[in-house]
Amino acid sequence: MLRTDGRNDDVLRDIRITRGFQQWPAGSVLVEFGNTRVLCAASVTEGVPRWRAGSGLGWVTAEYAMLPSATHTRSDRESVKGRIGGRTHEISRLIGRSLRACIDLAALGENTIVIDCDVIQADGGTRTAAITGAYVALADAVTWLGAANRLADPLPLSCAVSAVSVGVVDGRVRLDLPYEEDSRAEVDMNVVATDAGTLIEVQGTGEGATFARSTLDKMLDLALEGCAQLNRLQAEALALPYPGVLPEPRGKRK
Amino acid sequence: MLRTDGRNDDVLRDIRITRGFQQWPAGSVLVEFGNTRVLCAASVTEGVPRWRAGSGLGWVTAEYAMLPSATHTRSDRESVKGRIGGRTHEISRLIGRSLRACIDLAALGENTIVIDCDVIQADGGTRTAAITGAYVALADAVTWLGAANRLADPLPLSCAVSAVSVGVVDGRVRLDLPYEEDSRAEVDMNVVATDAGTLIEVQGTGEGATFARSTLDKMLDLALEGCAQLNRLQAEALALPYPGVLPEPRGKRK
């Protein structure tokens, strides 16, 4: 029993990771999980937010947003509404937390990296695609800072981070749900994991239903396999050279 | 090796559930998990939000908030800031989702129940206390609607819902963390479960750290035991008579 898009239950959609999508940010990655496309840009600024100043620690944060035209039916622009919705807040916080789990903020030095995850096209799994792409953008930003001689310690990244969704659809546990499956899933789970196979975040929700502990276990198995594949694709993408012009070492800056 | 408050790792704090705390809402429950105190009020209004009108389905939603004076250091009032923070949004959505998992919205009829969870005093675990108390307030509101003859079906609640936090502190898996433990936990998880032992929501987060699958399994074991105990305490509280005056059946209203 194949899925609508012809995949088996345990197969990821086509994944594409394009580095250097924009010219200005230190890291800029277009990540695609099938038709879901998210632009992840990592911008570096010197210094840290006021509440953290003088600590010697850096800061990594994320902002997630959806273009109005990204969804099947156009969605209202949050800047026009004058408020950020709960879902947006929640996902932004999740991405930021996930990335901070893989970086040593002392090694980063008093620099701030903001990761903007803007969904260009939404077809399910935008938050997991965003985390997966954001890690690659973060890695490029760290390379950029290293070239500029601005890191407190040369290797701030302790692991790679990827994420995938998994759910129960038509009574079957399935990996990487597109919108068509996500919208009718009985259980929906997002798993963020490292390339060491450890977990960073697990969020599972019964959608108007409850689920057994054994179902949770099966979903975790599948998700961890998916994350491992995503880690391999991230590593491949990062094996290519830095896609832009690296800065001169710091001593040469005014 | 006992915890600061003298408990063993697998023991809940003192739990108190006081129904009828306020006079106006159909359900009003003060729930206490040790020093954490949350007022959960379930208010009934006729009709449903516009986007749901005419569907024959009811609606249950929740709003979580913290009194400025509830925290160790006074926190700013969100109404004064003019914005609801991400954490508030996130918890409000979690409570609403959790309660909707236990209620048949068709049986509820076109009524809306809003659950306000206002934290009077915060000492860790406010969201899990809120869910645990909110279920009891919801049950009272359903009783109230039943007495008023306003339910589409007499038994809309399909199960009871409770929630508890669990985490890794000092390398040990512990149940129901107070603020002192929560603030230094390496892993933090909130589990929402039913009295049938099934899961509604699982949210586990490494706090600047990652965690093994086996740790997740131990945390789930402990959390499910905690939820089972909370379900018993909810049942005891609900075994007492409705704490206020029930309405006349609908036909007698103007």
Place this chain on the structure above:
Amino acid sequence: MLRTDGRNDDVLRDIRITRGFQQWPAGSVLVEFGNTRVLCAASVTEGVPRWRAGSGLGWVTAEYAMLPSATHTRSDRESVKGRIGGRTHEISRLIGRSLRACIDLAALGENTIVIDCDVIQADGGTRTAAITGAYVALADAVTWLGAANRLADPLPLSCAVSAVSVGVVDGRVRLDLPYEEDSRAEVDMNVVATDAGTLIEVQGTGEGATFARSTLDKMLDLALEGCAQLNRLQAEALALPYPGVLPEPRGKRK
């Protein structure tokens, strides 16, 4: 001709003042005027707002709010609406002004006391109950600051402050109106007075009607008697020991 709740025209409702209601703020008082219940918390912070810095003067301010579940029909949450309403603003300002009339801000030193008055249950007279309870919370916060050796002068409070409503209902001048009377009063007045019998604030309003000077005089007589009784109850409450743990004197702090 008795009132609905059996009182004579010149009798207060049952008044209860409970100190130490919460554990974190320096002063935390639950005040009850019959079914009206307001939680008044006085939080101390070092320093003063920027516009006052360096003046050597302290600052006392208040924020009033209503829990959504406090009213007969649930009221919308101001944080969700993103705006504070006119009534909320007005009452917050009244409470702040009233308290500042009884405290020597130079003696307070460069400390800020914020008084949060959160209405748990509303049944008329919430603003006068709030002022009456806020004074007691303020007194506890001053005691706390004194114990910490942080006052510029040991006795900053020059008088006690209480408040009561009075109105014309069914053509009769009545003291301390519950909601049922307040909502149909022809004239409504709030009086804030000191234990020396002097006035701090007088606000009288004809509700869609006008009133004679002689009516104003009668209302003032009644209100001043009410305030005197409230002052006695405040004094009784404050005669008990400080309900929490006082801080060590300042010199011992880091």
Place this chain on the structure above:
Amino acid sequence: MLRTDGRNDDVLRDIRITRGFQQWPAGSVLVEFGNTRVLCAASVTEGVPRWRAGSGLGWVTAEYAMLPSATHTRSDRESVKGRIGGRTHEISRLIGRSLRACIDLAALGENTIVIDCDVIQADGGTRTAAITGAYVALADAVTWLGAANRLADPLPLSCAVSAVSVGVVDGRVRLDLPYEEDSRAEVDMNVVATDAGTLIEVQGTGEGATFARSTLDKMLDLALEGCAQLNRLQAEALALPYPGVLPEPRGKRK
């Protein structure tokens, strides 16, 4: 002992009431209390706010605002700040309440009159000048509605309304305080009264001080005399013909 501007304690500033200041609103009055200048415009719209629709009653409301350039030091624009301040809210509500005390909303029919009171120049007493001018603008709007044959009853106004400030400055009770006196007054009171000598609103405040009942009595005496004079000036202004073009009776409108 004369005041800075040469007046005796019981004398009003120069009062000027100019009707027909703007061409579009049904009533438009520039009122001047010495250097305080407020533009009061009464705009008529058909129908009433939703919460009042179908009641057969009209509605009168007011909005008070200050031009940024009206004050000695430029004040920030509330539209730019994105929030209305507490003081603005409070005064808008006071003006609205005061005017509703003199008009029979059933006689007004289902029409809404919005009174905009925009302070062109502030020199103390802006709220009392606004009420005094707003009554005249309201009277013109009522005349306009009468000419259009749109009133439910021909005489909706039951009395005239004026207001004046009074205070204790340098230990002396004084009428109609300019900014120079207002800013250092020990007690400040605003009194809204009718031309029948009855009271609509009394708001007296000790400014960092308290005051005796006997002081309140003296202030009331002075304020009521001031209001009586203002009523005479309003009557004189309204004795002139309507300053614009009255509409055709309703039957002739499309």
Place this chain on the structure above:
Amino acid sequence: MLRTDGRNDDVLRDIRITRGFQQWPAGSVLVEFGNTRVLCAASVTEGVPRWRAGSGLGWVTAEYAMLPSATHTRSDRESVKGRIGGRTHEISRLIGRSLRACIDLAALGENTIVIDCDVIQADGGTRTAAITGAYVALADAVTWLGAANRLADPLPLSCAVSAVSVGVVDGRVRLDLPYEEDSRAEVDMNVVATDAGTLIEVQGTGEGATFARSTLDKMLDLALEGCAQLNRLQAEALALPYPGVLPEPRGKRK
């Protein structure tokens, strides 16, 4: 073929420029283009916005707003809506840009001049009237700063600035459109020019129509003539003495 108000196509409305309209701002000008009346106030503050501090340059900015009662039908107050509309933003920016073209910000020294343009009555051309009046208010503020000895250089103004609207109505190119013409114009253009005949800003828009290059040329001819006349009226107004009390030179201030 005369226009509704009897003018020829190339004739301005009656223009009146009244300096010293308010007492507090350094410059305060009421400008009238026929029935359009705009109050332009120039307020001086020491220092510059943070992003400009230490540059040695001054700053000139403008805020445009409409009184709710200024328009034929009352318009909602932007402070109440909590947002500034696009049109308001756009015109504020235009006025600020136009004035900055005529002033040497280095000569101004680190002073800020805010020009508030509040429309008292709207009958077309409010933005062009505002610019024309704002220049006169700015000139007075510069005079005030010069008297106070606070300019870095004595002659910061390099030219005079005026503005006028021009449009195509009934197929004819016309100058200075009142609302009645503006609302049905096929093309609408605003031109800001200097007394040297050079241009500062040109904004021409087809209103649901397009227009030929030759029409643009005719409109520019007419507008430049109008601006030249406005420059003469500005010069006449500024030939009178400063309408208030000039400050003492800076050395004498505390």
Place this chain on the structure above:
Amino acid sequence: MLRTDGRNDDVLRDIRITRGFQQWPAGSVLVEFGNTRVLCAASVTEGVPRWRAGSGLGWVTAEYAMLPSATHTRSDRESVKGRIGGRTHEISRLIGRSLRACIDLAALGENTIVIDCDVIQADGGTRTAAITGAYVALADAVTWLGAANRLADPLPLSCAVSAVSVGVVDGRVRLDLPYEEDSRAEVDMNVVATDAGTLIEVQGTGEGATFARSTLDKMLDLALEGCAQLNRLQAEALALPYPGVLPEPRGKRK
């Protein structure tokens, strides 16, 4: 004397117009003017805004925004700030006006087309690129509506619309300025024109400088040539088949 990027003064940057960039909107165009990249999406909804309902006319509106990562230095997200800035408002309004000039809203029928112009990468001229791309997206949306049999008249578009910037840089009149030139231009002008050579909008601004009428004329000459080239490129792009799946005619919809 060549420009930094090697172009002559009268040469456009490389222009690319990619239709069908996103899958959901009826029109989705990525337009590139050199390094400036704007995503223009035209979304169709049935019905029109409330103020237009029942008129038989359709509506076209636009929203412009910048991704935070689009600019050299990351810009703050307007949704997070809770306000749309003046520049954003201004450009959104300009795009909407420009497109409405080329479409017969009666022919469109009671449909709304919202054009979202999101800047992916900014390098000068984002508003003119947005208009140029938006026209193509609009044309696709009209094709989509036509296929669905939902137009009141089959040919609502009366002309094509394109836009280009022109300015004075280093004393030379130049076409299509990149950021490097734009940021130091003495005069900056945006011209919106039709493929019939007529004008829709002309906005010219001296940037801290003024400019002669003859300069304006030269800029217009150059801009009109640029627009003509852009029109040819639009026509080429639109000569290709519709890039997605057209809907079934309306009668076949449920």
